[in-house]
Structures are given as structure tokens and as C-alpha cells.
Amino acid sequence: MCGIAGFFDTGKRTDARRLTEIGRGMTDAMHHRGPDMGDVWGDEAAGICLGFRRLAIIDLSPAGHQPMHSADGRYVITYNGEIYNYRELAEDVAARGHTFRGSSDTEVMLELFARDGVEKTLPRLIGMFAIALWDRQERRLTLIRDRLGIKPLYFGRQGGQVFWGSELKAVRAHPDFRAEVDPLALDGFLKGNAVAAPGCIYRDMEALHPGGYAVIEANGEISRKRFWAMTDVGRQPVQDLGDRELVDRTEELVSDAVRRRMVADVPLGALLSGGVDSSTVVALMQKASDRPVKTYTIGFGAADYDEAEHAKAVAAHIGTDHTELSLSADEARDLIPNLPDWFDEPFADSSALPTFLVCRLARQSVTVALSGDGGDEVFFGYNRHRALNAMERRLGGVPGPLRRLAGCALAAPGPALWNGLAQAIPAKYRPRMAGTKAQKLARALAAESSDARYLDLITHWPEDLTGLGRATAMPDGAPDRDAAARAAWADTVGYLPNDILTKVDRASMAVSLEARVPLLDHRVVEFAWTLPTDAKIRNGVTKWPLREVLYRHVPKELVDRPKSGFAIPLGEWLSGPLRDWAETLLAEDRLKARGWIDPVPVRRAWRDHLNGRGARAEALWGVCMLEAWAERWIGRA
Structure with a gap:
């Protein structure tokens, strides 16, 4: 496991010394990802720099170090992850005449790229990976991410510079990078408590799509391709x-x-x-x-x-x-x-x-x-999968007004009362966060379709906090199957x-x-x-x-017991020991000064939470984390 970073100066304005200096600054920002060693490689004539931090897992010797060059000298690779079938793949490469310098999965994969190309090699890999592959002959950079998105990889272009990294702090370390917040990514974060790929919190940057790769030509032109897609799997x-x-x-x-x-x-x-x-x-x-x-x-x-x-x-x-x-x-x-x-x-x-x-x-x-x-x-395995299918079967013939009335009845007691009533249930069967679940079920009853119920369940702020007027939408390509699927x-x-x-x-x-x-x-x-x-x-x-x-x-x-997840008592913490901290971050003046979101719904939700009438702890935590992140990376409002 490692960290990769680099940049491609398509205008070729960066000399060799600066290539190395900047590359080391980018990789040093991710020292935690690879404390065992780090190195950079650059080509002044091409304007390219590949950087790497290593956490040595397989082949601990220098033969496993990166950036690594193919035997024919044409390709240079940096790579974060593991290829779990590399031993079988190594047999294939060896049978074609390659003598391995070491025993790392990196060398096996690199030699397959050199012999068979990216398109033929990627479907053969079993593993998790984020890869930067430089073709010295064509002066072409290929960035690759594994099928499910296990390993992160961000990239983007500003002017004549293309940046990439396992973490954004590496990209920020480049002196020419401009860190400007993207309002669309901000809006998506508020809805889901995480920035949704391929979006990125910074303008001009994106998270490489799982199962995809981006090809950057010498003139900076970027094309995006897929070698695996859940759309195909779901169908x-x-x-x-x-x-x-x-x-x-x-x-x-x-x-x-x-x-x-x-x-x-x-x-x-x-x-x-x-x-x-x-x-x-x-x-x-x-x-x-x-x-x-x-x-x-x-x-x-x-x-x-x-x-x-x-x-x-x-x-x-x-x-x-x-x-x-x-x-x-x-x-x-x-x-x-x-x-x-x-x-x-x-x-x-x-x-x-x-x-x-x-x-x-x-x-x-x-x-x-x-x-x-x-x-x-x-x-x-999520409770929502089971619940959505059950609701799809049982609510199909129930009139909308009746469903909405039942939802209001569920919501009326408030989460604090539901949590209290749940204490009467034996611990083995007691649902965790009963009040929160009752509020979610109440909203689900009022929704008009299974997709709408799902989107409501995963949306923390249905209110339009950013003024962009964007509603949470089902991802494109969902299979034509039941609600749970x-x-x-x-x-x-x-x-x-x-x-x-x-x-x-x-x-x-x-x-x-x-x-x-x-x-x-x-x-x-x-x-x-x-x-x-x-x-x-x-x-x-x-x-x-x-x-x-x-x-x-x-x-x-x-x-066998009710599903609980890896949770902390967040609602209790926000009402108790974290109350002053949260109050500072959620202060109306502070949110207004930042200018990103409307403070009125946030303050209303905060008051309801403190009074035991709301079940919005995760949503409020999201705003707190946004402000804490902004203070660290953007500066005080």
C-alpha cells in the first residue's frame, strides 16, 4: 500500500531541478501512506514527474521500489495497491522470456502493460489499484483506478498543468495548484456526508471513476474510458x-x-x-x-x-x-x-x-x-434494502393520503420518546437508534416510489442549503429490478x-x-x-x-442479532460533551460569513436536536465537519 502523486507540465516550462523538488513536496505530503521509502522520477523534455511513497508489503527489497521502469525502458509506473493473482500472471510473463529483477506484483503488472497494453491487461488483474503509467515513447500518461474504487485517485487540469494524487493534500502541495471550492461538490457533500465521485471539492479536479482510466496526451487533452462497470454487472x-x-x-x-x-x-x-x-x-x-x-x-x-x-x-x-x-x-x-x-x-x-x-x-x-x-x-445487507422491498410489496395498493397520515403519526412522538420506548425491548432485539429509524420510516411512508424512498433515506439535507436547486437523483444505469436490488x-x-x-x-x-x-x-x-x-x-x-x-x-x-454498524453515540455527544464545539461551528454568524449554505434550516435542526424533537444528528455532524474542514484547508470565514 502506498501513495502516488505527480504532475504533467504540458508546456514543458519546469526544469529538472524543479520537477524533482515539486514532486518530492507532493509525495512528502503523503508520507503516512508510505513511510518505508519515497522517490520521484522526472523527464524535463516531456515535462512529466511521477512521485511515490512506499509501504512495503510484497518484495521488501529495493527491487520493489518505484517509480519502476519496464525492461524495455519505454514505460514508467507508480502504483498504489495489490494485485492478488500476480503469481499466476508472472508465470505468463516469464514464459514469454522475461527475467524478473525482483518478486513484486508491480514488476509483473508493468511488464504486462509493456507487452499487451492497458486494455488487454486490466481485465486480467484481481486486486485493488490506483496507477499512473507513463509511456516515454508516445509521451502519454494513463491514470487507472480499480473496479470498485477501493483505492483513491484524484486528477485534474489547470491551465497547462495536469495534477494527480492518492490524496488531495499531495495535489495542494504543487505551488501552481489553485484550491477553489466547487459548489456542486459542496452541495453533494451536504446531501450525502461525503463528496460524490467523480466530483471533487476543488474546481478542475475529479475523482477517477471506479473501473475507469484517463488518458492524457502530450497536448494535455484528456479522454476517459471504462474497463469495468457496475451497469453491466447489474444487468x-x-x-x-x-x-x-x-x-x-x-x-x-x-x-x-x-x-x-x-x-x-x-x-x-x-x-x-x-x-x-x-x-x-x-x-x-x-x-x-x-x-x-x-x-x-x-x-x-x-x-x-x-x-x-x-x-x-x-x-x-x-x-x-x-x-x-x-x-x-x-x-x-x-x-x-x-x-x-x-x-x-x-x-x-x-x-x-x-x-x-x-x-x-x-x-x-x-x-x-x-x-x-x-x-x-x-x-x-443494509436495513434499507430489506425495508424497501417489504414496503414495495405492502404499500403498492395503499392510497397516498393514508400513507402520509401513517407517516405523520410515526413522526409525531419525536425521536427521544421512541428511544425511550425502545428501552422496554430486550437488549438482544432492541433496535439501535430507534428514534432516528422511526423518523426515516415516517418519511419513507410519504414517498411516492421505491426510488424516492431510497433517495430520501440516504439524503441528510433534503432542504436546499446551497440555493443550487439540485435534488438527489438515482445514479444513471440502475438495473430494472426490484427495490432492494x-x-x-x-x-x-x-x-x-x-x-x-x-x-x-x-x-x-x-x-x-x-x-x-x-x-x-x-x-x-x-x-x-x-x-x-x-x-x-x-x-x-x-x-x-x-x-x-x-x-x-x-x-x-x-x-445473529440486529444490524448495528460501526457506530458511535453521535446524537448524545452533540447534545452533551460536544455541544459547545458544535454550537461554535453551527453559529449563524459563522455560517453566514462563510457564505456557502443557508443557516436557517441548520439552526432549526440544531434547536430541534437539543430539544429532543429531531433526528438529524448525522446531518448536523455533516455541517460541523464541513466547517472544521474549511477552517483547516480554506481558512476562517
């Missing part, structure tokens, strides 16, 4: 498999994905929450290992938000070498000022805090950790890369830990999308195939 024919065959095939694919991600020349472990996804990954890791797998979890000591006991029970059954760390809420909250540094775009998924903490814990003894991220998107598809192309994978990448890289996500192996994703929804949500139970795989290794009672 695959649905196959009818028997239950045994379905579960066997799921276990076969996930086991292979896990096994491939256990290859490393450094210590390896796993992040374990005790939920279905991470428990499945850990169980299959342990099955493939001849020694106890190192697993890690953290707890906060708050009953409704602490999964440490569940993780401990799963670890004990599987037989892992388990490490658990209990933290006070104060210790977690103390990290909040660091969030704008880790996420150099506005980012407001509050689970970034526990994610960082568990990554920091793991990094004390391992350099690579597998996680269960992606299982909810692939196997339809359309929602899961939209989550995979939006929420997954924009939020979940951004969170995991930045939180892990902040402590120089490589996080691997086997459930997002593209072969697993493609297979799962050939299954009908009722094979994934069965009798109201989500992720049915994955659960059945897990039950072969872990007793059902250890993992």
Missing part, C-alpha cells in the same frame, strides 16, 4: 441455483478471495467486529492459516454501541489471537480535531472515529489487515466508494496500515449479482448466502 442474467450449490459457490469464491489477500511479506491480521461480514472473513482466514490469526476490536463501554463482547465470543470460537481495547468516549472525541487532516475533502461518516481507532490498534503488531467491508452492498446497486456505485471505502482507506493509511477487502473481489461481486434478491434477502433475513457460509464455521447464536 447480468439472473441464475436459478439450488440452495446447496448457491452456498457452496459463495464459500468457494469468498474463500479464494480471502486466501489471495493473505499473501504478504509482513505481519497480517484482521479487523473483527463480530458481525456477519468480518466474522466470515476471519473464519475463512483461520481455516486457511496454520497459526492463530491476529484479530482486533475496540469498544466504547456504551451498551448500545459496543460490539467488543460479540467480537470476543466469535474470536474465542474460531481460535484467533484476539486483542481488544476498551476506550472511553473522551479518548475517541479527542481525535475529532484530526479528522480534517485524515480526510482532506469534507467527510462526515462518524464511524471514521472507531475505524481509525481499530486500525491504530492493529498497526501496533501488523502491517496488513483484512476487513469485512463491502458485504452489505454485495449481499444486500436498485438500492444496493446505487449503494455500490455511490455510497461504497464515496463513503465506506474512503473511510477505510484514509483511516488505515493515517496509521500506515494496509486494509484489504476480500468481499469486494470483483469475482464475488459479479457472482452475487447473478443471484435474485430472494436468494440474498430470505424471509426478512439479509445476506442469506454469506450467513449460511458463516454458520458452517461459527454457531448461529454468536452472530
